[in-house]
Amino acid sequence: xxxxxxxxxxxxxxxxxxxxxxxxxxxxxxxxxxxxxxxxxxxxxxxxxxxxxxxxxxxxxxxxxxxxxxxxxxxxxxxxxxxxxxxxxxxxxxxxxxxxxxxxxxxxxxxxxxxxxxxxxxxxxxxxxxxxxxxxxxxxxxxxxxxxxxxxxxxxx
Numbered sequence: 001x002x003x004x005x006x007x008x009x010x011x012x013x014x015x016x017x018x019x020x021x022x023x024x025x026x027x028x029x030x031x032x033x034x035x036x037x038x039x040x041x042x043x044x045x046x047x048x049x050x051x052x053x054x055x056x057x058x059x060x061x062x063x064x065x066x067x068x069x070x071x072x073x074x075x076x077x078x079x080x081x082x083x084x085x086x087x088x089x090x091x092x093x094x095x096x097x098x099x100x101x102x103x104x105x106x107x108x109x110x111x112x113x114x115x116x117x118x119x120x121x122x123x124x125x126x127x128x129x130x131x132x133x134x135x136x137x138x139x140x141x142x143x144x145x146x147x148x149x150x151x152x153x154x155x156x157x
Contacts, residue, residue: 001071003037004042004084007021008043010079012126016131022076023136026050030139043056067089077098095110096117096132102122111142117132
C-alpha cells in the first residue's frame with residue numbers, strides 16, 4: 001500500500017515543540033515499512049525527514065494529486081487530514097490533545113488515546129498548551145488500528 005504521511009504540524013511561533021506532533025513517528029514508520037508499505041512524507045523545508053521519499057513545499061494542486069494517486073494517508077490534526085477529507089480520500093488522523101469530535105472528520109479513522117487528555121480550551125492558541133508525551137497511543141496500537149481499518153477491511157470487502 002502507498003501511504004502519504006503528514007507527520008508535523010506548523011512550527012510554533014514560540015519555538016516550543018508543537019503539542020499536536022506525535023512523538024513516535026520513527027517507530028510507527030518501522031512497523032509500516034516492515035509490512036511492505038511504501039511511505040511518502042510531505043511537509044515543508046525545515047521539517048525533520050523521516051522517510052527517503054520526502055516531498056517538500058508542494059502546491060495544493062500537487063499535494064491533491066499526490067493524495068489522489070496513492071492509497072491513503074496518515075497524519076495529525078493538521079492541514080493534511082482536512083485536505084484528504086476534502087478530496088474524498090479516507091485516511092487516519094492521530095489526535096492527542098485536540099478533540100476529534102470537533103476537528104476530525106467522521107469519514108476518516110480518528111484515533112485518540114482517551115478524552116481525559118484533551119485540553120480544556122479547545123479553541124485557544126496552541127502556544128498556550130504544553131507538549132505531553134503521555135497523551136498518545138503507542139505505535140503498535142496505532143498500527144493495529146490502521147491494519148484493521150485499511151488492510152483487513154479491504155481483504156474482507
